[in-house]
Amino acid sequence: MGGVEDDEPASKRMKLASGELKSLSNGSSLTKTIVGSSRDLMARPLQSEGDDDVVGSKGVIKRVEFVRIIAKALYSLGYKKSSARLEEESGIPLHSSAVNLFMQQILDGNWDESVATLHKIGLKDESIVKSASFLILEQKFFELLDREKIMDALKTLRTEIAYLCINNGRIRELSSCIVSPSLCASVGSSNQDDARMKSRSKLLEELQKLLPPTVIIPERRLEYLVEQALTLQRDACIFHNSMDKEMSLYTDHHCGRDQIPSRTLQILEAHSDEVWFLQFSHNGKYLASSSSDQSAIIWEVDTNGGVSLKHRLSGHQKPVSSVSWSPDDRQLLTCGMEDAIRCWDVSSGECLLVYDKAGLGLISCGWFPDGKWIFSGINDKSICMWDLDGKELECWKGQRTMKISDLEITSDGKQIISMCRETAILLHDREAKIERVIEEDQTITSFSLSRDNRFLLVNLLNQEIHLWNIDGSLKLVSKYKGHKRTRFVIRSCFGGLEQAFIASGSEDSQVYIWHRGSRELIEALPGHSGAVNCVSWNPKNPHILASASDDRTVRIWGLNGLQMKHKGAHSNGIHYCNGGT
Amino acid sequence: MDVDPRSYEQVAIKDNEIHNIVLSYLVHNCYKETVESFVACTGMKQPADCLEDMEKRKRIFHYALEGNALKAIELTEELAHGLLENNKDLHFNLLSLHFIELVCTRKCSTEALEFAQSKLTPFGKVQKYVEKLEDFMALLAYEEPEKSPMFHLLSLDYRQQVVDSLNRAILAHANRPSYAAIERLIQQTTVVRQCLSQDHNKDGLPPFSLKDFLKS
Numbered sequence: 001m002g003g004v005e006d007d008e009p010a011s012k013r014m015k016l017a018s019g020e021l022k023s024l025s026n027g028s029s030l031t032k033t034i035v036g037s038s039r040d041l042m043a044r045p046l047q048s049e050g051d052d053d054v055v056g057s058k059g060v061i062k063r064v065e066f067v068r069i070i071a072k073a074l075y076s077l078g079y080k081k082s083s084a085r086l087e088e089e090s091g092i093p094l095h096s097s098a099v100n101l102f103m104q105q106i107l108d109g110n111w112d113e114s115v116a117t118l119h120k121i122g123l124k125d126e127s128i129v130k131s132a133s134f135l136i137l138e139q140k141f142f143e144l145l146d147r148e149k150i151m152d153a154l155k156t157l158r159t160e161i162a163y164l165c166i167n168n169g170r171i172r173e174l175s176s177c178i179v180s181p182s183l184c185a186s187v188g189s190s191n192q193d194d195a196r197m198k199s200r201s202k203l204l205e206e207l208q209k210l211l212p213p214t215v216i217i218p219e220r221r222l223e224y225l226v227e228q229a230l231t232l233q234r235d236a237c238i239f240h241n242s243m244d245k246e247m248s249l250y251t252d253h254h255c256g257r258d259q260i261p262s263r264t265l266q267i268l269e270a271h272s273d274e275v276w277f278l279q280f281s282h283n284g285k286y287l288a289s290s291s292s293d294q295s296a297i298i299w300e301v302d303t304n305g306g307v308s309l310k311h312r313l314s315g316h317q318k319p320v321s322s323v324s325w326s327p328d329d330r331q332l333l334t335c336g337m338e339d340a341i342r343c344w345d346v347s348s349g350e351c352l353l354v355y356d357k358a359g360l361g362l363i364s365c366g367w368f369p370d371g372k373w374i375f376s377g378i379n380d381k382s383i384c385m386w387d388l389d390g391k392e393l394e395c396w397k398g399q400r401t402m403k404i405s406d407l408e409i410t411s412d413g414k415q416i417i418s419m420c421r422e423t424a425i426l427l428h429d430r431e432a433k434i435e436r437v438i439e440e441d442q443t444i445t446s447f448s449l450s451r452d453n454r455f456l457l458v459n460l461l462n463q464e465i466h467l468w469n470i471d472g473s474l475k476l477v478s479k480y481k482g483h484k485r486t487r488f489v490i491r492s493c494f495g496g497l498e499q500a501f502i503a504s505g506s507e508d509s510q511v512y513i514w515h516r517g518s519r520e521l522i523e524a525l526p527g528h529s530g531a532v533n534c535v536s537w538n539p540k541n542p543h544i545l546a547s548a549s550d551d552r553t554v555r556i557w558g559l560n561g562l563q564m565k566h567k568g569a570h571s572n573g574i575h576y577c578n579g580g581t
Numbered sequence: 582m583d584v585d586p587r588s589y590e591q592v593a594i595k596d597n598e599i600h601n602i603v604l605s606y607l608v609h610n611c612y613k614e615t616v617e618s619f620v621a622c623t624g625m626k627q628p629a630d631c632l633e634d635m636e637k638r639k640r641i642f643h644y645a646l647e648g649n650a651l652k653a654i655e656l657t658e659e660l661a662h663g664l665l666e667n668n669k670d671l672h673f674n675l676l677s678l679h680f681i682e683l684v685c686t687r688k689c690s691t692e693a694l695e696f697a698q699s700k701l702t703p704f705g706k707v708q709k710y711v712e713k714l715e716d717f718m719a720l721l722a723y724e725e726p727e728k729s730p731m732f733h734l735l736s737l738d739y740r741q742q743v744v745d746s747l748n749r750a751i752l753a754h755a756n757r758p759s760y761a762a763i764e765r766l767i768q769q770t771t772v773v774r775q776c777l778s779q780d781h782n783k784d785g786l787p788p789f790s791l792k793d794f795l796k797s
Contacts, residue, residue: 154694154721162722168730172719179694179718180702 067092073222096121099216106204111140121215130164132210137161139203141174154178238515238522241497241542257522258560260501260513261545264527266556270297270309275548277322277491277534281329284540286310286346288332289554292319296334298346299554305544307556311349315342322364327371335365338379343388353390364407377407377418406446410453417456417470419444425458427470438468446491450499451539457492457502459485465492465504467516480504482521483512488531495537495545503545505532511547511557527555600625602762609752609761611639638751642744646737648685650678657747661754671750673704674743677717681735684720693721767791 055061067086071094074083087093095103098121105114115133123129137160144153157174208216226249233253234240241259273293280287280301287307290296294317300310316336324333331352332344338361343353356362357378364377368385373393375385384395408417413430420426425438425447443461450457454471465480483490483506492504494516501522502514511532513523530550538544545557600623607616608628613635620627637660645653654675657665665672680701683693697718704710716731723729733739749759774789 150694151691157722158724162724162729168719171722172715175718175720175722176715178721179697180705180714 064092068094068217069222069225072217072219076220095216098122103204103216106136106207107200109143109200111136121211123211123215125212127166128210128212130166132207134161134164134167134170135203135206135210137164138170138174139199142177142199145177150178235517238518238520240500243497259543260496260523261543261557261559262523262525263558263560264525264555265305265544265558266307268299268307268309268554268556269552270312271295271552271554273319273552274530274550275533275552275554276319278546278548278554279323279325279534279536280538280546281325281346282327282539283329284538284544286325286329287536287546287554288323288325288334289546289548290320290323290334291552293552294319294336296320296323296332296344298332298344298349301538301544305541305556305558307546311344311346313342313344313349313351315351315354316340324366324374326367327369333365333367333374335362335376337361338363341365341374341376343374353388355386355390357384363405366407366409368409369411369413375407375409375416377405383407383416383418406448408447408449410449411451412453415453415470417447417449425456427474436470436474438470438474440466445485445489448491448493450494452499455494457494459490459492459504461485465502467502478516478519480514480519480521482514482524483510484508488533490531491534493535493537495535495539495542497542501537503535503537505535505547505549507531509549509551511535511545511555513545525557528553597625602766605758606761606763608635609748609758611635611642613639634755638748641751642748645675645678645744645747646740648678648682650675650682653678653747657751661751664750664754668750669704669707671743671747673701673710673713675747676700677713677734678740678743680717681720681740684726685735697721 053063055063055066067090071083071086071092074080074086075094083094098117102114102117102121105111105117115136118129118132118136137156141153141156141161144150144156157171157178161174162171205219208219213221230247230249230253234247237254239255239257239259241255247253268289271289271291271293273291275289275291278287278289285301287299287301288296289299294314296313296316297309298311298313299307301307313332313334316334316339318336318339320334321337322335324335326332330346332346334342334344336342340354340356341362342351343355344351355374355376361379362376362384363379365374366376367374373385373387375383377383382395382397385393387393405419409415410417414432416428416430418426418428420437422443423440425440425444427436427438429435438456438458440458440460442464445459445461447456447458449455454469455477456468456470458466458468460466463481463483463485465483466476467478467480469475469477480492480502483504485507488507490505490507492502495501495503500516502516504512504514506512506524509526509528509530509532511523511525511527512521513525514521528547528549528551530552532547532549534548536546538546543559547555547557549555600619604616604619604625607619608631613632616627616631616635619625637656641653641656641660644650644656654665654672657675665675680693680696683696701714701717705714716734719731720726720729720734726732726735753759771789771791774794778788
C-alpha cells in the first residue's frame with residue numbers, strides 16, 4: 001500500500017505528522033518511530049521493535065489493545081483501507097488469520113469448514129466452542145430446510161447437532177420445525193435470498209458476542225468507551241442544568257455556574273402575612289402560594305417566565321398551610337391549618353367544594369394520581385379519602401401513627417407516605433399491604449417525594465436534609481447541610497434538569513441549592529428579609545425557582561444575565577409585582 | 582388410633598359379594614380362562630357376552646402393547662365405533678404408540694417423519710396437544726432415542742398407561758364399569774385411612790401403608 005512508491009506524498013504526510021506529534025506533550029515515543037522510518041515502511045518487519053507496550057500518560061493502556069480497537073472502529077466506520085493500512089503499519093493485526101477465515105466462511109455459508117476453523121482458533125473454553133458450533137449448525141439446519149432438503153436437515157440434526165449434547169430444549173424446537181413448518185415460523189428461519197444473507201451476518205454478530213473479546217473485538221467498543229467518558233464528565237458537572245449544552249470531545253465538559261438560577265427576577269408582594277407554602281403546577285404554567293393571611297394565590301407564569309397574579313383565593317378561616325395541584329392542573333386544593341380543605345377551579349378561581357370533618361382539623365392534602373380522589377391527614381391521626389363530589393370513601397388509621405403532617409402518594413398510586421412518629425416515616429403499600437418505615441435519629445419536620453418515586457427528601461430538626469432511596473430496600477443515600485433551621489418547618493424540594501439538584505429554604509433568609517449527586521452546596525442566595533419557608537422549582541423550566549418567605553413575599557429566581565422584558569422594570573432588573581395587576 | 586381387629590368380626594360379608602368383586606377384576610383385565618374356571622368353581626352365573634367381549638379387548642391390548650398400534654386402532658373401531666372420534670386424547674396416544682414403534686425400529690428417516698406429518702401434526706392445531714407433540718417430535722433428533730431426555734416415552738410403562746386408558750374407555754363406551762371394584766375398594770380404604778391418620782397425627786402414629794396392613 002502506497003508507502004514507498006510515491007516519495008513526495010509520503011514525505012509531505014510525514015512532515016505533517018511529525019509536526020503535529022512534536023506538539024503533543026506525551027507523544028515522544030510516537031515521534032521517534034515515524035520520523036525514523038519513512039523509507040523503511042515496506043521493508044520493516046511486521047513486529048515493530050522499540051515501541052512501548054503501553055500508551056498514555058498513566059501507562060494503563062496496552063498498545064496492542066488500543067491499536068486493535070482503533071482498527072475495528074475504522075473498519076466499522078467504513079474506512080477499510082485505512083484499517084488495513086493501520087494493521088500493516090503497526091504490525092498488529094485486528095484479528096488472527098484463523099478468525100478472519102472463520103468470519104469469511106460464515107458469510108459464505110461454508111458451515112462444516114467454519115466449525116473446523118472454530119476449533120483451530122484456540123479457544124480455551126470448551127463450552128464456548130460447543131455453543132458456537134451449535135449456532136453454526138443451527139444455521140446450516142435452517143438453510144437446508146429452507147431449500148427443502150428435509151432429509152439432510154434431519155441428518156444434520158441427528159448426527160451433528162444432537163451430538164453436541166447441549167441445549168436439549170432447542171433441539172426439541174428444531175425437531176418440531178422439521179415436522180411442522182408452522183412451528184418453524186415462530187422459531188425463526190430465513191425465507192428468501194436476501195433474508196438468508198442477512199441471517200448470516202446476524203449469525204456472525206451473535207458469534208462475535210459469544211466469543212471472547214480478545215479473540216474478536218466487540219462491535220463499537222471505541223464508541224462505547226468514549227461515551228462512558230462523556231457520561232462520567234456529565235455526572236461530575238455539578239452545574240449541569242441545561243439540555244442544549246452539547247458535549248464535545250475536544251474539551252472536558254463542565255457547565256458554569258450561570259446555569260443555576262441565582263438572581264431574583266421578580267418579587268411578588270401580594271400576601272399580607274407570612275407566606276408558608278408554594279408550589280408550581282405540573283405543567284409549570286402556574287404557581288400557587290399560601291399564607292398565614294388565610295388566603296392562597298394562583299399566579300400565572302407567562303411564556304417569558306414573568307409571573308402575574310391570576311386569582312386570590314379567600315375563604316379559609318385559618319392560615320393556609322399547604323396547597324396541592326390536581327394531576328391535570330385544573331384544580332387546586334388548599335389546606336387550612338387544622339381546619340378544612342377547599343377545592344378551587346383554577347381558571348375561574350371559584351371555590352368548588354369544602355371538605356371538612358366535624359370536630360376535627362385537616363392537616364394536609366393531596367390528590368390520587370388519577371385525579372378522581374383526594375386524601376388528607378387529619379389531626380386525629382387518621383387519613384381520609386374523598387371523591388370529587390365530597391363523599392367520604394375511606395378512612396383509616398395507620399398502625400403506629402402518632403402524628404400526621406405531610407402526606408404524599410407515589411404517581412402509580414401504590415404507596416402512601418406519611419409520618420408515623422416524630423422520627424419515622426411510614427411507607428404504606430396499598431396493594432401489597434406492606435408497611436416500611438424510615439427511621440431517623442432526629443425529629444422530621446417535612447419531606448418530599450422525587451418525580452420518579454424512587455427517592456424521598458427528608459428535612460430534620462438538626463439542620464440536615466437526608467436523601468433516602470425508597471425503591472427496593474430503604475437506604476440513606478446523601479446528607480445535605482449548610483442551611484439554618486431552628487424553630488420552624490422549612491421545606492426542601494428536588495429540581496432542575498432531571499431533578500439533579502436539591503433546593504431548600506432556610507431561617508437565615510437565604511435559598512440554598514445543592515448538587516444532588518456530589519452533595520456540594522452550590523448556591524446560598526440572599527434576598528429575602530425573613531426566613532424562607534418553602535421553595536419550588538419549576539418542573540418544566542429548570543432555570544426558574546420560586547421561594548416563599550416570612551417577609552410576606554414570593555421571589556422568582558432565574559439565571560444571571562437574563563433580562564426581564566417587562567414594562568415598569570426597575571433599573572436593577574428586578575420586577576416587582578403587587579396584588580393589583 | 583388403630584381399629585381393633587376384633588371389630589372386623591362385626592361386619593358380615595356374603596360370599597357372592599366377594600365372588601362378584603373377584604369376577605369384576607378378572608373381567609376387567611381380560612383373564613378369560615381364569616374367568617371360565619372361576620365361574621365353574623363357584624357356580625356363579627356368567628354374564629352374557631362376557632367371554633367374547635374379553636377376547637376382543639384382549640386382542641386389542643395385545644396388539645397395542647407389542648407395537649402394532651394401527652391394528653389396535655382398527656379393532657377398537659370395530660368393537661366400539663366412534664369411540665376414538667369422541668376421545669381425541671386417546672386417539673392421539675394410540676397414534677403416538679405407532680410413532681414410537683417406528684422410532685424404536687429406527688425407521689426414522691422416512692416413515693416416522695411422514696407418519697408424524699400426516700397423522701400427528703393435525704392435532705397440533707389444538708393448543709393442548711402442542712407440547713405433547715413436541716415431546717414426540719424431539720425423539721426424531723436423537724440417533725439413540727433411549728438416551729434422549731424423552732426416553733420415558735419409549736418405555737413399557739408408557740404403553741401400559743395408554744392401554745389402561747383405552748381399556749377404561751372401551752368399557753365405558755359399552756356401559757360397563759370402567760374400574761374394577763377391587764381397585765376402587767382399595768383406593769377408598771387408603772384415602773379414608775390417610776384422612777384418619779392425619780386427623781389423629783398428634784398421636785404420633787405412622788401414616789397408613791396398605792402393604793403393612795395386608796401383612797398384618
